[in-house]
Amino acid sequence: MSNRFLTVVGATVAVGASFGLAALSRAPLAAYPDETPVLRLAWSVRPERIERCRTLTDAELAGVPAHMRQRVQCEGRSANYRLVAMVDGGVRLDTVVTGGGARNDRPVYVFRELGVPAGRHQLTVRFEREPVPGVELSASDGADGGAASGDTLMAARAPREAEERTRRQEEAVPPTLELVTDIDPGVREVLLVTYDIDRRALILRTRPPVP
Amino acid sequence: MRRPLALLNAIERAGRRLLGVADAATNRLYGWRFNPLYQSGTIVVAMFLVLIATGLWLLLFYRVGEPWGSVARLTANPWIGNWVRGLHRYASAAAIVATVLHALRMVAQHRFWGPRALAWLSGIVLVGLVLVLGWTGYVMVWDSFGQRLAIEGARFLDALPILSEPIGRAFTGERAIPGAFFFLNLFVHVALPLGLGLVLWVHVSRLARPTLLPPKRLGWSIVGLLTAVAVLWPLSMAPVADPFYRPATVPADYFYAFWLPFSRGIPANAAWLGGGLLVLGLLLVPRLSRGERSRRPPSVVDEAICTGCWQCFHDCPYDAIRMLGRTDGRADVVARVSADLCVSCGICAGSCAPMGVGPTERTGRDQLEEIRSFLGSPARVPGEVIAIACEYGALHAGGQLREAGAVVYPVDCAGNLHSSVIELAIRGGAGGVLVLSCPPRDCRNREGPKWTGERMYHDRDAELQARVDRRRVALAYAGPGEAREAVEAIGRLKESIAALAVPVPAADLDLVAVCETTAAGEAP
Numbered sequence: 134m135s136n137r138f139l140t141v142v143g144a145t146v147a148v149g150a151s152f153g154l155a156a157l158s159r160a161p162l163a164a165y166p167d168e169t170p171v172l173r174l175a176w177s178v179r180p181e182r183i184e185r186c187r188t189l190t191d192a193e194l195a196g197v198p199a200h201m202r203q204r205v206q207c208e209g210r211s212a213n214y215r216l217v218a219m220v221d222g223g224v225r226l227d228t229v230v231t232g233g234g235a236r237n238d239r240p241v242y243v244f245r246e247l248g249v250p251a252g253r254h255q256l257t258v259r260f261e262r263e264p265v266p267g268v269e270l271s272a273s274d275g276a277d278g279g280a281a282s283g284d285t286l287m288a289a290r291a292p293r294e295a296e297e298r299t300r301r302q303e304e305a306v307p308p309t310l311e312l313v314t315d316i317d318p319g320v321r322e323v324l325l326v327t328y329d330i331d332r333r334a335l336i337l338r339t340r341p342p343v344p
Numbered sequence: 345m346r347r348p349l350a351l352l353n354a355i356e357r358a359g360r361r362l363l364g365v366a367d368a369a370t371n372r373l374y375g376w377r378f379n380p381l382y383q384s385g386t387i388v389v390a391m392f393l394v395l396i397a398t399g400l401w402l403l404l405f406y407r408v409g410e411p412w413g414s415v416a417r418l419t420a421n422p423w424i425g426n427w428v429r430g431l432h433r434y435a436s437a438a439a440i441v442a443t444v445l446h447a448l449r450m451v452a453q454h455r456f457w458g459p460r461a462l463a464w465l466s467g468i469v470l471v472g473l474v475l476v477l478g479w480t481g482y483v484m485v486w487d488s489f490g491q492r493l494a495i496e497g498a499r500f501l502d503a504l505p506i507l508s509e510p511i512g513r514a515f516t517g518e519r520a521i522p523g524a525f526f527f528l529n530l531f532v533h534v535a536l537p538l539g540l541g542l543v544l545w546v547h548v549s550r551l552a553r554p555t556l557l558p559p560k561r562l563g564w565s566i567v568g569l570l571t572a573v574a575v576l577w578p579l580s581m582a583p584v585a586d587p588f589y590r591p592a593t594v595p596a597d598y599f600y601a602f603w604l605p606f607s608r609g610i611p612a613n614a615a616w617l618g619g620g621l622l623v624l625g626l627l628l629v630p631r632l633s634r635g636e637r638s639r640r641p642p643s644v645v646d647e648a649i650c651t652g653c654w655q656c657f658h659d660c661p662y663d664a665i666r667m668l669g670r671t672d673g674r675a676d677v678v679a680r681v682s683a684d685l686c687v688s689c690g691i692c693a694g695s696c697a698p699m700g701v702g703p704t705e706r707t708g709r710d711q712l713e714e715i716r717s718f719l720g721s722p723a724r725v726p727g728e729v730i731a732i733a734c735e736y737g738a739l740h741a742g743g744q745l746r747e748a749g750a751v752v753y754p755v756d757c758a759g760n761l762h763s764s765v766i767e768l769a770i771r772g773g774a775g776g777v778l779v780l781s782c783p784p785r786d787c788r789n790r791e792g793p794k795w796t797g798e799r800m801y802h803d804r805d806a807e808l809q810a811r812v813d814r815r816r817v818a819l820a821y822a823g824p825g826e827a828r829e830a831v832e833a834i835g836r837l838k839e840s841i842a843a844l845a846v847p848v849p850a851a852d853l854d855l856v857a858v859c860e861t862t863a864a865g866e867a868p
Contacts, residue, residue, distance in 0.1 A: 143373035151434075151569040155577055158437040162596030162604060164492050171590060175516035177509065233508065242510055323588045327518045338517060340588035 169248040170318035172225075174218060174258065176328035176335075177242045178306035180232045183265050184209025186298075205294055211238050212262045214306075218326075219257040220249055229263060241306070249324070253317045258326050258335055261309040310335045348625075349632050352451075359452030360824065364740070367786065368825030376821055380566070382785035383558040384446035389544070390563045391439035394570075396537060398432040403534070408526040411486040412584040419581050430574025431567075433597065436478055438570060440599040443471060453736070453788045457633035459550055459662060459685050466547040468626050473540050478600035480533040484526070489594040489601070491515065491585030496607060503612030517587030550685060551790070552663040641704045642686035643693070645679045649700030652676040655805040656692035656701050661790035665692060665701075689789035690760030694799065697806040699762060708762035708806070711755075715765045718753060719772035719849075726773035727846035729837055731780055731830070732765070734758045736788055738780035741827030748831045749838070750778065758782070759792015763799050763808040766817060773849035776816045776841040780830050783821040793821060815840050816847075 186207040194202050211232040218226040225247050233239035243260075310328070312335035318324050325338040363381070370379045380387060405425065407414040418425035447467065450456055456464035479497060483490045498512040514521055548554035557563060582595045596604065607615050643664070645656075656679050657665045664685035667677040679701055681692075693702030699709045718724075731750040733739040734757055742752045753769075755761050758781035769777045779800070781793040798804035800819055808817065818840070820833035 139373055146373060147565070147569055151573045152577070154437050154441065154570075155430075155434055155573045158433055158597040158599055159579070159595050160598055161593040162489075162492075162598070162601060163592065164488070164594040165590035165592060168590075168592065173516060175513065175518055177513060239508055242513065244510065244512060244516065321590045321592070323517065323590060325517045325588065327516075338588075340586070 165321070167248070168320045170251050170320065170322045170324065172218070172220075172247045172249045172256070172316075172318075173323050173325045174216070174226075174243055174245045174247075174327075175325060177240050178328055179301075179304050180211040180214065180241045181262060181305040181308065182207070182209055182301065183212050202290075203294060204291055205298075207298070210236075211241075212265070213237075214241060214260055215263055216243060216245075217257075217259045218245075218247060220247075220254050222255070222257075225249075249316070249318055251318055251320050251322075253315060256312070256314055256316045256324075256326075256337070258312045259310070260306075260335065261311075307333055312337065348628075352629065352632050356452055356454060359448050363449060363452050364823065364825035367783075367823045371783065371823065371826065371829075374562075376783035376785065376823075377559060378562045378565075379783070379785070380442075380558075380562060381445060381449075382783065383562060384442045384449060386555055386558040387442040387563075387566065388439050388446060389556050390558055390566065391435045391442065392537070392540070392544075394435040394567055395432060395439070398428050398435065399534075399537075401428050402432060406484065406530065408530055409523050411484060411526050412581075415485045415487075416581045419579055422578065426578045427571065427574040430577075430579045431571050433579065434570040434574060435567075436481065437597065437599040438566065439474065440478075443474065447471075451629075454633070454636075455788060456630050457636040458630075459664070459687050461630035462550055463547050464630050465627060466543050468623065469543050470540065470547060472623075473536055473543065475600060477533060477536050477540070478597070480529050480536070482597065482600065483529050484533060485582075486521075486526070486585045487582035487594075488585060488591050489582050489596050491587075492594050492596075492604065493601060494585075496604060500607075500612050500615060503616060515587060550662055552661055553791075640688035642683040642688055643681045643690070643701055643703045645681055646700040646707075647672065647678050649698050650678045650696075651698060651700075652678055653697070653805065654679075655695045655697070659691050659695040659791070659795055661689065661691055662687055687789070689792070690757060691789055691792060691795060692760075694760045694762050694792075694795060695806060696762075699764075699806075702760070706756070706760065708764060711762050711765050712768060715753070715768050715772075719769065719774075724751075724773065726849060727775035729776045729778060729834060729841070730769050730774045731778045731834060732758065732761060732769075733780045733830075734782050734792075737782035737786075737824055738822040738826070738830045740824040741822070741830050744827040744831050745780075745834065748834045750834045757787070757789050757792050758796050759787060759789050759794075761796060763806050766800070766808055767812050770812055770816055770847065771850045773847055774816070775844070775847060776818070776837045778833055778837050779817075779819045780822050780833065781819065783823055786823055813844075815844060 184207040186205050188205055189197075189203075194204065213229050213231045216226065216228050216230050217224065226245060228245075230241055230243055231237045232241050249256075306328070312326060314337050316324055316337065316339075318339075322340055326335055327338060328334075329336045367379065367381055370381050374380070376382065401424075402418065405414055405418045415429075419429060420426070450464065450467070479493055483494045483497075495512065495515050498510070498515060501507065502510040502512050514525055548556070558566075583591070610618070647670075652667065652670070654667060654677075657667050662685055664682050664687075666680050666682065668680050670676060670678045672678075679692075681701070688703045690703050690706045693699070693707050693711070696702065696708060699707055699712075702708065702710070729750045730753050731738070731745050732753045732755055733742065733745065735754050736757070738745065739752070739754050742754075745752050758779055761779065766777050766779065779796060781796055782788070784791075784793040787793050795804065797819055799806060800808045800817065818833060818837045820830065822830040822833070
C-alpha cells in the first residue's frame with residue numbers, strides 16, 4: 134500500500150472517529166419508554182406529635198440541672214399517616230407512611246409515582262393520621278405549670294413553653310387531608326399532588342400550557 | 345483467589361490480543377510516534393487542559409439563576425459560544441475514550457502490581473472524579489438530559505442514610521429548583537478539577553520524567569479535529585427540564601451516561617451494592633498480583649563493582665535508585681536500589697558498564713553468560729542474523745522471523761539488554777544483530793527503547809563500543825502484531841551485511857574485564 138493511500142485512510146479514520154465521538158455524545162437515549170401519564174404524589178410535612186405531657190413537681194425540677202428545667206415534660210412519638218389514592222373509585226395506592234430518621238421524628242416525606250391512563254378521571258387522595266388506641270393527641274395535664282411555683286424563672290418560662298407547644302401543633306400537618314378532583318392527563322404528562330403549606334391542603338398541579 | 349486471578353489473566357490475554365491488532369493497524373496509518381493508542385494517558389491530560397481553557401470561557405456566560413437560558417444564549421452564538429461549548433463536550437468525551445484505552449493497556453501489559461499499585465489506585469479515583477465532573481457539567485445545563493441525570497443521581501444519593509431531606513424532592517415540581525442547587529453544582533464542577541490535578545500528581549509521582557503531553561503534532565491534530573467537528577456540526581439545545589413532562593428520549597452523552605440505561609430498572613441499594621463491588625474488585629486488582637514480586641525480584645547493586653557513575657540513577661524510569669555515600673572507605677558514591685519502588689524492569693542492567701546492578705539473574709553478567717551459552721550451541725552457523733526480540737513485542741512473530749532466516753534470541757525487555765551482548769554476538773560469528781524492541785511509547789518499562797537506541801547509536805553508557813561494526817547492527821521497533829515490520833527489518837539488515845565477508849568467530853574476549861576497565865576510565 135502506498136504512503137499516499139495510507140495517509141488518506143488515516144485521515145478518513147481520524148475524521149470518522151471524531152464525528153463518531155460527537156455522535157455518541159449527543160445520541161438519543163430512551164429516557165421514559167412508557168408514555169402513560171404519571172400521577173406524582175410528593176410532599177413533605179411535619180407529622181403531629183402523639184405525646185403524653187405532665188407537670189413536674191418542684192421537688193422533681195430541683196433534681197434536674199438548672200439549664201434543663203422544663204415544667205411540662207412531654208414524651209411520645211410522631212404520628213403515622215395512611216395514604217390512599219383512588220382513580221375513578223379504584224384504589225391505586227393504600228399505604229402507611231412514617232416520619233424520616235431512625236426514630237421517625239423527622240418530617241414525613243411522600244414520593245410516589247403511579248401510572249394513570251390518559252383521559253378524564255376522578256382522583257381522590259386521602260392522607261390521614263393513623264389512630265393510636267388509648268392515646269390522646271398532645272394531652273397535657275399542666276399547661277399552667279410554672280405559675281403554680283414560686284420560682285419566678287419557671288413562671289417566666291411557662292408561657293414560652295406553652296407557646297412552643299402550640300407552635301409545633303400548628304406547624305404539624307392537619308389530621309386529615311383529602312383532595313377530590315377531576316383530572317385529564319395527556320400522554321407523557323405528569324400530574325403533581327402536593328401539600329400547600331399556606332392553605333394547609335392538598336392541591337393538584339399540572340403542566341403549565343406550553344407557549 | 346484462584347478464580348479472580350484466572351479471570352484477570354483472561355482479561356489480560358484478551359486485552360493484549362486486541363491491542364496488538366489495533367496498535368499494528370494504527371502504527372501503519374500514523375506511525376508509532378503519532379499513534380494515539382500509545383498516547384492515551386497523555387491525551388487525557390491534553391483534553392483536561394482543553395477542558396480547563398474552554399470551561400473558563402463558558403463560565404463567563406453561565407448564570408446560576410438562569411441555567412438553561414444562559415446556556416441557550418451561548419449556544420445560539422456561533423462565534424464565541426457554540427463551538428467552544430462543542431469543543432468542551434467533545435474534549436470531555438475524548439478524555440473518557442482515552443482513559444478507557446489507557447486502563448486497558450495497563451491491564452493488558454500487567455502494569456499495576458507492586459510499586460505501580462499507587463498509579464492504579466489513583467487512576468481509579470481519577471476515573472471517579474472525571475465521571476462526577478461530567479455529571480455536574482450536564483446537570484449545569486438543566487435541559488432534559490441534565491434533569492434525567494439529576495433525578496437518577498438523587499435517587500442513588502437518597503438511598504444513603506446521610507441526608508435528612510431527600511434530594512429528589514427538589515426535582516418533583518413542588519417548587520422551583522433552588523438557586524443554591526445550581527450554585528453548589530457549579531462549585532463542585534469548578535472545584536473538582538483542582539482535586540483532579542492533585543490526584544494526577546499522585547498518579548505519576550512514582551515515575552521519573554513522566555510524559556504528560558502527547559507530541560505537539562498529535563495533540564494539536566486532536567484539538568483541531570474536535571474543533572472542526574464542533575464548528576461543522578453545531579450543538580443544539582435540548583428542551584429545558586420540565587418536571588411535568590416525561591420525554592420519550594433525551595439527547596444524551598453516552599460517555600458519561602453509559603450507566604443510565606442499566607440503572608433505570610435497578611433499585612438504588614442494589615446499584616450501590618453492584619457499583620461498590622465493582623470498585624472494590626478494581627481496587628483489589630493489584631493484590632491479585634502479589635506473587636509477581638517473587639517472580640520479579642528487585643534490582644540489587646554489587647557495591648564492590650559499582651563505580652558510582654550515576655548512570656543507573658539517571659536511567660531508572662521509576663526513580664528507584666539513590667546514590668549514597670560509600671561506607672567501604674572508597675571515595676565517591678554508590679548506587680542503592682529502593683526495593684519498594686523497583687518494578688524489576690532491569691533497565692539499570694543495561695545502563696551499568698561494569699555490570700554491577702540489575703535484577704537477580706538478569707544483570708549484564710548474567711546476560712553475557714546466556715549469550716555465551718547460546719553462541720556455543722552446535723546449531724549456530726557463522727554469518728547468520730540474530731534477532732534479539734523483546735518477549736512482549738516481536739517475539740510474538742518468532743515463527744515469521746525464523747522463516748525470514750533469522751535466529752531468534754528472546755529477551756524480556758530490549759531496554760535492559762546490555763550492549764556487550766550485541767558485541768559478543770558479533771564476535772561469536774553472527775553476520776548481523778537486529779535488536780527488535782517494542783515501539784518507544786509502548787514499552788512496558790517506559791524508557792527501554794529510548795535508552796537502547798541511545799546506547800547503540802549515541803554513546804550513552806553502557807554504550808555499544810566503537811570497535812563493533814555498525815553495519816552489522818540494527819535497531820527496529822515492532823509491536824506484538826507487527827511481524828511484517830520485523831521481517832522487513834531483517835531484510836534490510838541482510839542487505840546491509842550482504843557485501844560483507846562472513847565473520848570468523850573471534851577468540852573469546854573477556855568483555856567483563858574490558859567493561860570494568862572501561863568504566864574505571866582506563867583504555868580497553
